Amino acid sequence: MFPTEPAAINNGFSALLKNRSFMLLWIGLLLSQLGDKVFFVLMIALLENYSPPPGLAENSMYSTLMVAFTLPAILFGSAGGIFVDRFSKKLVLVGSNLVQAILTLLIAFLPQNFFILLILTFAISTLAQFFAPAEQAAIPVLVRKENFMAANALYSSTMMGALIVGFAIGEPILSLAKTAFGENSGQEIVVGGLYLLSSLAIQPINFRSEHTSTNDIRSLINPAADFKEGVRYLKKNRLILNAMLQLTTLYCVFAALMVLAIRLAADFGLKEQQFGFFLAAAGVGMVSGAGILGHWGDKLHHKPLPLIGFLAMAIVLGVFTFTHNLFLALGLCALLGIGASLIGVPMQTLIQQQTPPSMYGKVFGFQNHAVNIALSVPLAITGPLTDFLGLRVVLVGMSIVVATVGVWAWQNTRRVLQDVI
Secondary structure, eight states: OOOSOOOSSOOTHHHHHTOHHHHHHHHHHHHHHHHHHHHHHHHHHHGGGSOOOTTOOHHHHHHHHHHHHHHHHHHHTTHHHHHHHHSOHHHHHHHHHHHHHHHHHHHHHSOOOHHHHHHHHHHHHHHHHHHHHHHHHHHHHHSOGGGHHHHHHHHHHHHHHHHHHHHHHHHHHHHHHHHHHOTTTHHHHHHHHHHHHHHHHHTTOOOTTOOOOTTHHHHHHOHHHHHHHHHHHHHHOHHHHHHHHHHHHHHHHHHHHHHHHHHHHHHTTOOGGGTHHHHHHHHHHHHHHHHHHHHHTTTTTTSOHHHHHHHHHHHHHHHHTTOOOHHHHHHHHHHHHHHHHHHHHHHHHHHHHHSOGGGHHHHHHHHHHHHHHHHHHHHHHHHHHHHHHOHHHHHHHHHHHHHHHHHHHHHHHHHHHHHHO
């Protein structure tokens, strides 16, 4: 069964459309996510104008820049959650985007030094680690409990949509920016503008029932105490921990597929740079699945949605390398995306329902940290494993692991619910 509370009244997306505060938060999310993706494209484009520093090859510049962009997610994923519990959510959301806008604009006016670019990239990516848990913690504050499913469906589909659309339109947007605002600063103005518009969208929101603490100074001096408190809470609440493990597994699979899609493109006669077709198909499936859950989630409440999702993903991974038709392969990718939505949306809803307001930042910060690591590790090991074992063996192995995790998580959730009851 699906381990969240049934909705007494659930009007799906129609209820969210009437919620002005949530819609402003959603607009802010969309603009901020597009800003993050286009910013990454901008960094890669700007490297053409930078000379390699002594001792660093030109190709190594790209790798070093990617490390500067991804490292904050591993280092500060949990730290952002601590600030969410100690400061106003509006301050974190608006402030992080505003500073990102300023730092992005600074790139256009500072000397073209590679190390300066690295520092600014690291700083801008670090600020994103504060925005993510603050936004997740804001959803249960702004949305009625019976509409959590619809809110998380829209949140998940927006995140995936921004991932696909942001990278796809990044280069055209930057080209238009140079034409409209000039070669020297046009691109930075547009990317900084996305962050600024996100801040302006969130500014009017009234966050009711903000949690405050009398131990702010102590926590800032010793943030490790908050982190340990969050870990202790997760150990006691096995339902939330189980949901978080399922989300982590989901992100591991998608991270591995981002690497494998390049090999798959070649196997289906496509150019390597066309691997995005497979990711786009999975994204379409995930958006479709999230839309179904957002509108009819209350009617599907009694179904074992995460188990169905894991088994659907396992089947797709197991049969993928035995498929030779491109359109069938794209259809399988869409089915994989639908399966992913059956895991991601219910589990995120469960975490929000079961987490008390005083623990929002700690729990969502820890989740953000776990997800970031889940995205990073497969990116590092999938390529070497594929070279050593072969694409088919890796995909079939992933299928077995995903099916095993799905069955284990379903049985574990049932046991936890029986203990609670």
